[in-house]
Amino acid sequence: MPTARRHFYDKLSRYYWLIRLLDDRYKKTALDAIKLRPKERFLDIGCADGSVLRQAKERCSGAVLYGVDISTMMAASAKASKAKVSIGSCLYLPCKNNSFNILFSGFVLDIFDEKEQQKALIEMSRVLAPGGTLVLINNSHGKGIFTLIVRFYILLTHLFPNLLLNKPIDTCSLIEKSPGFRVNKKISLWFTDIVVCKKAPKTPVQNKIPSKHQKPAQTPKTLKADTKKQHR
Numbered sequence: 001m002p003t004a005r006r007h008f009y010d011k012l013s014r015y016y017w018l019i020r021l022l023d024d025r026y027k028k029t030a031l032d033a034i035k036l037r038p039k040e041r042f043l044d045i046g047c048a049d050g051s052v053l054r055q056a057k058e059r060c061s062g063a064v065l066y067g068v069d070i071s072t073m074m075a076a077s078a079k080a081s082k083a084k085v086s087i088g089s090c091l092y093l094p095c096k097n098n099s100f101n102i103l104f105s106g107f108v109l110d111i112f113d114e115k116e117q118q119k120a121l122i123e124m125s126r127v128l129a130p131g132g133t134l135v136l137i138n139n140s141h142g143k144g145i146f147t148l149i150v151r152f153y154i155l156l157t158h159l160f161p162n163l164l165l166n167k168p169i170d171t172c173s174l175i176e177k178s179p180g181f182r183v184n185k186k187i188s189l190w191f192t193d194i195v196v197c198k199k200a201p202k203t204p205v206q207n208k209i210p211s212k213h214q215k216p217a218q219t220p221k222t223l224k225a226d227t228k229k230q231h232r
């Protein structure tokens with residue numbers, strides 16, 4: 001991700017409470033769609049200010065919560081959630097293979113082009129334990145009257161490309177092209193899709209991306225997830 005974009009999110013972190021008011025319902029619905037259980041390892045990818053991590057903590061205080069975000073400022077505010085938060089990219093996750101039971105990522109994949117989306121999904125598949133759950137929330141093309149609103153929004157994204165980074169995408173088609181995951185549930189709300197996917201119980205780890213973070217943790221910034229815990 002270009003540094004300019006990271007700075008954009010650093011600046012946005014101050015006003016993120018405003019965005020939270022708008023998209024809280026999506027996150028609640030997405031968390032309702034999974035049952036988080038004690039000792040399960042949950043990672044929010046692109047965790048921003050940690051609002052999902054806080055909600056996850058309220059729902060299941062015994063879950064082990066982690067967050068990762070490219071923006072230093074976002075990661076700093078997410079640390080107030082008491083989750084273990086790292087600075088890092090979803091394209092090179094600073095985590096061990098098969099180390100989480102649940103991955104959550106809201107409005108992150110829809111920032112990228114399709115090649116990067118696939119890269120991020122390969123990384124997600126690498127760090128998710130076999131049989132684990134991936135929850136994605138992304139802008140969609142909407143249905144009925146909402147398609148018109150989305151068309152207007154697309155126009156705005158062309159006018160303000162440095163401000164409106166999230167684009168409508170078809171999350172289910174993206175998952176269908178990504179080996180190892182299958183769609184379990186899709187909830188469409190207005191112009192957003194919440195998609196719950198499962199990783200196959202015995203998916204071989206796909207180390208297609210050379211990642212400096214794939215080795216065991218050496219630095220304080222690297223998440224140290226225990227791979228021995230129960231897997232979903």
Ligand SMILES: C[S@@+](CC[C@H](N)C(=O)[O-])C[C@H]1O[C@@H](n2cnc3c(N)ncnc32)[C@H](O)[C@@H]1O
Pocket residue numbers: 001009023045046047048049068069070071074088089090091105106107108111166
């Ligand atoms: C639109 S916000 C969504 C934040 C949060 N998931 C939510 O739903 O409120 C996108 C977030 O992804 C983070 N981000 C952008 N590119 C990223 C990357 N390559 N890896 C990890 N996080 C990234 C940004 O810093 C920002 O916090």
